[in-house]
Amino acid sequence: MASEIMNATANALVWISSAFDAPTRAVVFGVPINGHLVVEALLVVVILFQLTRKSYKPPKKPLTEKEIDELCDDWVPEPLTPQITEELMIEPPTLESAAGPHAIVDGKEVVNFASANYLGLIGNDKVTDSCVGAMEKYGVGSCGPRGFYGTIDVHLDCEAKISKFLGTPDSILYSYGISTIFSVIPAFCKKGDIIVADEGVHWAVQNGLYLSRSTVVYFKHNDMKSLEATLEKVTGRSKHPEKVRRYIVAEAIYQNSGQIAPLDEIVRLKEKYRFRIILDESHSFGVLGNSGRGLAEYCGVPIEKIDIITAGMGNALATDGGFCTGSVRVVDHQRLSSSGYVFSASLPPYLASAAISAVDYLEANPSVLSNLRANVATLLSELSDVPGLVRTSHTLSPIIFLKLKKSTGSDKTDMHVLDSIANQVLKEDSVLIVSTKRSTLDKCHLPLGLRLFVSAAHSESGLLKAAASLKRVAGSVLS
Amino acid sequence: MVRLPYLTALTTLFSYGILFVFGHLRDFFRKIFDWSKSNNLQGYAPICLGYEDFYTRRLYLRIQDCFGRPISSAPDSWFDVVERYSNDNNKTLHRTEKTTKCLNLGSYNYLGFAAADEYCTPRVIESLKQYSVSTCSTRVDGGTTKLHTELEELVARFVGKPAAVLFGMGYVTNSAIIPALIGKGGLIISDSLNHNSIVNGARGSGATVRVFQHNNAPHLEEVLREQIAHGQPRTHRPWKKIIVIIEGIYSMEGELCKLPEIIAVCKKYKVYTYLDEAHSIGAVGQTGRGVCELLGVDTADIDIMMGTFTKSFGSCGGYIAASKEIIQHLKRTCPAHLYATSMSPPAVQQVISAMKVILGEDGTNRGAKKLAQIRENSNFFRSELQKMGFEVLGDNDSPIMPIMLYNPAKIPAFSRECLHQNVAIVTVAFPATPLLLARARICISAAHSREDLIKALEVISKVGDLVGIKYFPVEPVKPNKVKHLKKIE
Numbered sequence: 001m002a003s004e005i006m007n008a009t010a011n012a013l014v015w016i017s018s019a020f021d022a023p024t025r026a027v028v029f030g031v032p033i034n035g036h037l038v039v040e041a042l043l044v045v046v047i048l049f050q051l052t053r054k055s056y057k058p059p060k061k062p063l064t065e066k067e068i069d070e071l072c073d074d075w076v077p078e079p080l081t082p083q084i085t086e087e088l089m090i091e092p093p094t095l096e097s098a099a100g101p102h103a104i105v106d107g108k109e110v111v112n113f114a115s116a117n118y119l120g121l122i123g124n125d126k127v128t129d130s131c132v133g134a135m136e137k138y139g140v141g142s143c144g145p146r147g148f149y150g151t152i153d154v155h156l157d158c159e160a161k162i163s164k165f166l167g168t169p170d171s172i173l174y175s176y177g178i179s180t181i182f183s184v185i186p187a188f189c190k191k192g193d194i195i196v197a198d199e200g201v202h203w204a205v206q207n208g209l210y211l212s213r214s215t216v217v218y219f220k221h222n223d224m225k226s227l228e229a230t231l232e233k234v235t236g237r238s239k240h241p242e243k244v245r246r247y248i249v250a251e252a253i254y255q256n257s258g259q260i261a262p263l264d265e266i267v268r269l270k271e272k273y274r275f276r277i278i279l280d281e282s283h284s285f286g287v288l289g290n291s292g293r294g295l296a297e298y299c300g301v302p303i304e305k306i307d308i309i310t311a312g313m314g315n316a317l318a319t320d321g322g323f324c325t326g327s328v329r330v331v332d333h334q335r336l337s338s339s340g341y342v343f344s345a346s347l348p349p350y351l352a353s354a355a356i357s358a359v360d361y362l363e364a365n366p367s368v369l370s371n372l373r374a375n376v377a378t379l380l381s382e383l384s385d386v387p388g389l390v391r392t393s394h395t396l397s398p399i400i401f402l403k404l405k406k407s408t409g410s411d412k413t414d415m416h417v418l419d420s421i422a423n424q425v426l427k428e429d430s431v432l433i434v435s436t437k438r439s440t441l442d443k444c445h446l447p448l449g450l451r452l453f454v455s456a457a458h459s460e461s462g463l464l465k466a467a468a469s470l471k472r473v474a475g476s477v478l479s
Numbered sequence: 480m481v482r483l484p485y486l487t488a489l490t491t492l493f494s495y496g497i498l499f500v501f502g503h504l505r506d507f508f509r510k511i512f513d514w515s516k517s518n519n520l521q522g523y524a525p526i527c528l529g530y531e532d533f534y535t536r537r538l539y540l541r542i543q544d545c546f547g548r549p550i551s552s553a554p555d556s557w558f559d560v561v562e563r564y565s566n567d568n569n570k571t572l573h574r575t576e577k578t579t580k581c582l583n584l585g586s587y588n589y590l591g592f593a594a595a596d597e598y599c600t601p602r603v604i605e606s607l608k609q610y611s612v613s614t615c616s617t618r619v620d621g622g623t624t625k626l627h628t629e630l631e632e633l634v635a636r637f638v639g640k641p642a643a644v645l646f647g648m649g650y651v652t653n654s655a656i657i658p659a660l661i662g663k664g665g666l667i668i669s670d671s672l673n674h675n676s677i678v679n680g681a682r683g684s685g686a687t688v689r690v691f692q693h694n695n696a697p698h699l700e701e702v703l704r705e706q707i708a709h710g711q712p713r714t715h716r717p718w719k720k721i722i723v724i725i726e727g728i729y730s731m732e733g734e735l736c737k738l739p740e741i742i743a744v745c746k747k748y749k750v751y752t753y754l755d756e757a758h759s760i761g762a763v764g765q766t767g768r769g770v771c772e773l774l775g776v777d778t779a780d781i782d783i784m785m786g787t788f789t790k791s792f793g794s795c796g797g798y799i800a801a802s803k804e805i806i807q808h809l810k811r812t813c814p815a816h817l818y819a820t821s822m823s824p825p826a827v828q829q830v831i832s833a834m835k836v837i838l839g840e841d842g843t844n845r846g847a848k849k850l851a852q853i854r855e856n857s858n859f860f861r862s863e864l865q866k867m868g869f870e871v872l873g874d875n876d877s878p879i880m881p882i883m884l885y886n887p888a889k890i891p892a893f894s895r896e897c898l899h900q901n902v903a904i905v906t907v908a909f910p911a912t913p914l915l916l917a918r919a920r921i922c923i924s925a926a927h928s929r930e931d932l933i934k935a936l937e938v939i940s941k942v943g944d945l946v947g948i949k950y951f952p953v954e955p956v957k958p959n960k961v962k963h964l965k966k967i968e
Contacts, residue, residue, distance in 0.1 A: 068708045072748055075707050077720040080660060080751050080782060081808035095624045098611035103621070114621030115614060122611045131612055131825070132604055139553040139594045140603060140829040141794045143586040148905045150586070151549040153561060156574065175795065176648035178819045188526065203814045207654075211683055245524045274523055314820035320613050320647060333526055335547075336535055343675040344650040345587075345789040348826060354612045434620040439814045441658055453616075 093432060098123050101457045103432070110430040111462040113452040118287050118398050119368050120457025121318035121358055130357040134350040142346045146335075150346040158352040162323055165359050166293055167303050171325035172334050175347040177312030180322030181280050182208035183340030184310050187333065188278075189214045189247060196230050196275070197249040198222065200256045203442045205249060205280060221257065221446060224265045231273045246275045252284035252295040256436070256446045258393020258401035260284070263299040267306070276307040286316030287398055292362050292369055298396075316362075319354040321347040372398060372456035375463060379454055382467030388478030389450065389470075403449035404478070411438070414448050421470075421477050422450065429469035482870070483885070483915065484950060491885045491915050498887065502537030534909070538887070543569050545894040545906055551578050554586035555594035556926040560903055581898065582935055584921045585905035589762040589878050590849045591926030592793030592833050598841050599793075599832035603825045610824035619810075622821030630827050631798075633834055638760070638786070639768065639778035640800035642807075646815050647822040649757060649787030650676045652797035655815035656785070657753075658684035659808075661722055666706060668699065668750075669724040672732065677724055677755060687712065693732075696740035699723070703748045721750040727759030727770035731912055731920070733873025733881055735759070738774045742781065751782045761791025762878055767837045767850050773876065792833040794826045853878055853925040860923055860932055867940050868949035872918075881907075881918040882939075884948055890917050892946045902938045 063071075097104040099115040100122045121127055134154065144150030155173055163171045174180040185208030189195055193214040197205070200221040209216045217234055220226035227248075234246075248270055250261045263279075270277050281294045289297030294311075296303045303309075308330055312322040324334060334341060362368070376398055383391065386402065393401040407414055418435035425431050436448045452466065549561040559578035565571060586593060606626065616622035627645060635643040646652040657680030661667060665686040669677060672693045681688045689706060692698040703721070710717050723745055725736050738754075745752045756769045764772035769786070771778050778784065783801045788794040799809065810816055837846040857878045864871045870883040884890055890906045897904045908917040923932075943949050 063708055068704050071708045072704060075717055075749070077718070077749055077751070080720065080722075081805050084804060084807045084811070092619045092623045093621060094628060095610075095614065095621065097609065099614040099616055099621060100611070105621075112621060115616040117615045122613070122615065127612060128607060131607055135600060135603060135607070135825070136595055137553065139555075139592070139596075139793060140599075140826060141593065141789055141792075143554045143588045143593045143789065143793065147546045148585050149548060149550055149554060149558075149560075149583065149903060151547055153549055153551045153574075156549060176651055176819065178815070179648060179651050179654075182654070203818050207658075207683055207814070211679060243524055243528060245526070276523065312820070314613060314615055318611075318613055318615055320820055320823050329526060333532070336539065337532075339675050339679060340650055344648065345787075345795060348795050348823070350825070351612065351823060432621055437619050437817050439659075439817050440812045441814055 093426065101455055101459070101462060105426070105432060108430055110426065110432045111458075111466055112432050113454070113458075113466060114432045114434045115455070116283065116315040116399075116453045117318055117455045117457070118283075118316040118372055118453070119292075119318070119358070119362065120371075120455050121316075121361065124318075124357075124361065126361060127318065127354050127357045130353045131350045134353040138349040140350065141348050144346065145344060146341060146346045152346070152349045152352070154349045154352040154356070155346060158355050159323070161356050161359050163325060165363065166309070166325055168309070168325045169328045170331040171323050172331045172338075172341065173347055173352065174322040174324065174340055175344055176340075177282065177314045177320065177322045178204040179340040179344070180310045180312060180324060181205050182211065183338045184308065184324050184334065185209060185249070185278065186212040187338040188212075188308070188330075189245065193245045193247070194234055195247045195249055196227070196234060198251070198254070198261075200254050200259075200444055200446045201249065201251055201280075202255045202444065203439060205251070206443055209249070222254070222259045222261060224262060224269070227266070228269055231269055231275065235273050246273075247278055248275045249278045250280070252279060252281040252288070253394075253397050253399060255283065255399070256444055258397045258399045258451075260288075260394040260397055261295070263295050263301050263306075267301050271305075277305075278308045278310070279306050280310050282310075282312040282322075283315055283397075283399060285311040286358075286362055287369070287372065288396065290369070291366050292316070313351075313355055313358075317355050317358040319351045319358065321351055321355070368456045372454065375456060375458050376400070376454050378460065379452065379463045379467060382464060383470065386467075386471050387475045389474055392447075392449065398454045400452040400454060401449050402452075403447045407447060411448060417477065418448060418450055421473055424473045424477065425469050428473070429465065431466045431469050433466070433470070487885050487950065488915060491887070494887050495914065498538055502533060505537060506533070540569055542891040542894075544572060545891050548898075548903070549574065553594035554583060554588055556583055556588075556591070556924055556928075556931055557581070558583045558586075558903070560898070579898075579901060581901045581903040582931055583903055583924075584935060585903055586924070587758070587790040587922055588793065588924040588926060589791045589853055589922070590767075590793075590833070590837070591924055592791070592829075593924075593926075596793075596832075596836075598836055598843075598845075599829055602832050603828045606828035607825040612825070613823050614821050616821065617818060618816050618821045624821075624824055624827075626824050626827045626831065627821065630831050633831060634798050635800055637768065637834055637838065638784055638798075638800040639771070640784060640802070642803045643798050643800040644806050644809055644813075644816065645822055645827070646797045646799075647819060648795065649789055649797035651815050651819065652785060652787070652799060653677050653755065654680040654683060655813055655819075656783075656799055656809065657681055657722075657724075659813045660684075660753075660783070661686045661720060664711065664716075664719040666718045666721045667724060668702060668706075668721065670694070670726065670729075670736070672729050673724060673726060674730070674755070674757070677726075681724070693729075694734065694737050696737055696744050699741060700744045700748075703744065703750065707748065721748075722753055723750055724753045724755065727754060727756040728763070728877055728879060730758050730879060731881065731907065731918075733877045733879035733920075735763075735770060735774070735874045735877055738770055738776050742776055746780065752780075753783045753785065754781050756784060756786040757797075758790055758879065760786040761833075761837060762853060763876055765850075767791070767846070788826075788830045792830045794829040794833070796822045796826060796830070849925040853923065856923045856925065856927055856932060859929075860921070860936070863936050864939070865951075866954040867936070867943070868951045868953040869939075869943060870948075870950045878923045880921040880923070882921065882943075882948065883950065884917045884919055884946075885915060887917060889946050889948060890919075893919055893942060893948070896942045896945060897938060900938045900942065902935055904939075 093105045103112040142150045159171045182204045189212040191213045195216045199218040219230040285294045286292045308326045310324045389402040552559040562577045563572040614622040653676035663685045667681045671690045760769045761767045787797040872881045894906045906919045
């Protein structure tokens, strides 16, 4: 049996090899047709046949109407807002009088450290008179955006006054404090630009940075070495310095910590690395400098070196709205491309005339600045030994920021502790101070704390009362 | 619905083409002249690169005197427009001391509260003396006064919702609220012609944004079905929540939104609705309560209603009205509430007084008279313009009337000639409207009397003939109609 199979295989092998070695039977086109060529030709034909067959793909079936109906029925949305627990519902104190240094809250008189009324202009007679005149002449609202008959001559006068006061070529008014910075940044920074910003900037600046869609790099809060390192890294990476716009964004006095930015250092770095600077002077305009002209005067930097200055007028100038000032090119560009200017109604005229009177007052009475500085110094010396709280703000800053010496570890409990201190101070000693409140949308991670806004109109007794009360309550709550 | 005739489209494109070519020619010569001058940028990139501001430099600056005209009185029905002159072909404009008294067809003064009012102004001045100009503080710190709480309750009652919260500026209301309501993983579906503040708020929230065709409820349904079925892009997880954002009256079209159909679609698919009533609150509706009252929609069906006080109430600021839980949540998280200076107390008092007049709670029926007046004025003006052959957009009862101009040269012609005849008109072009659809927009107020409107119609008709914008056939004037007009005069 095996030998027969062996014979059969041997015969088959002989037959195949003879087929391979068969003598040339034909010559086609000068190519001798050997046997193996036929086999190879058959193989090629088989390969080609397989290639032309379609590969198996599962057929694409779009969703039928019935399936879409089922999916829509199954989908359950989240509730629009999460449930609010009882502990999170806080009622702010309700004022029943003007927010001056002494205000009436819930029926009793308190010493007010919650208003950024740095020059004490709330309740000033000249400001009130100019407002009354403006209201009788222009009504309350301006009823239109700046491009469509909403430009009233007081707006133009106010812009001219601010430029003259600061020494810049031109300025532009916005109708709300926080909308100033988050309209200015997207007007100048577009996709592909580079922005280096301080990590402690407040929400409006963060929103502006996000809306501008540029590349944003943060440096450590008020740390010039970190700024230099970041600038070095960013300049090394950029490929077309002539086409890419680069900005440094900083605040003069930071709302979230009370520190003051060292402007002369920043200007030196900006000139070395060819960046432009956007400075938000909301809390330093009318406060720093010998005549209140802001951080540039205080640091001795000529105002032309700062490209764009923005400020909200809701602090020292005691009105509402904001302005931006700089070179003519900078300001003209905003008149058409800044969304908060073009697509929004203009500032009510009485607020613009209040701003004009406020700047007039500041020019006429520069002594009010020395009052403010004396008040800040008094309060700081009293608050240097509060148990459990440590000061993070600069000695000249009118916002006194006290953070917890030992944080409990979570923001929520920190806020709870600070709120209870503020509430007790209000209830027991009639002093109104505020704890910092953070929105969930805020990306800033600086520590929370207590804030006191000092005004030039505070009396010495008020300051001493606040300091004593805070020391007592902090001692009892935090020990 | 804009019906653009072919010939007009061709001529408009041709005009823009010529302006474009001339602009480029000028740019070319400017580059040659500037080669010799030194560049003082010293390594900084210029603020606008290349052709980013081509439109501004070469098209807008030529007609700059038609925009941004300063006034020196209250924006009432007649106001003083300051004259300006230019020495360098409109590049810079300088003010003069002279003013011209013109009829105001441009300000958003729907109920006539723009100027000093006999009921409102004394109360506003009193509140100014009591609470002073500003509180210099945020709402949560020490900026809430009794006036703010009173106004929030009044707004909630007026609009028909359980609770409301105030903000100092309408633009900031939209930009800061939408991020507080929805974030990454959510979907926002907004009308294609929504206002810039809504677009900014939607972009700032981080959610995915999709657009549906203007006022088209079937298309909205199609977009919703597709989006819910497919889920989030790339991961296909189901959406966390979906919000549809629409406006009451669209300010560039003058149209009302098709609210009942859109609300029906939203309820069917369980999505949340956000209605922006900036132009319609106080101006439409039997008692001035806005689009819901006019179109018969229950306010409980809309989740969030937003509005501003700038237009009908003669003040500044915005509000959000919704259920108590939503308002509490917003008061905890919305950045505009926590970080922005609170609304100026005199402005709050102005809104309180204006609302009381509208509701009739001041003891007179001035509010009802004003509402009837604006409705009558709008309908009369619109029908007369249409009879004259102008192409007017917008629905009946809406106080906004855009008249189509189309051609870019007609914009300055219409605007300057009307000003010459003492009628102040607002003209709008790109980028607020599409490139080919430039228009003149008229805003009617309750302070306009019948004589004012007839004078305006005369001037507009004369200038319209001169400029050539009567695109539709004129209706023949019937003899008894002329007698009717004579009787009123």
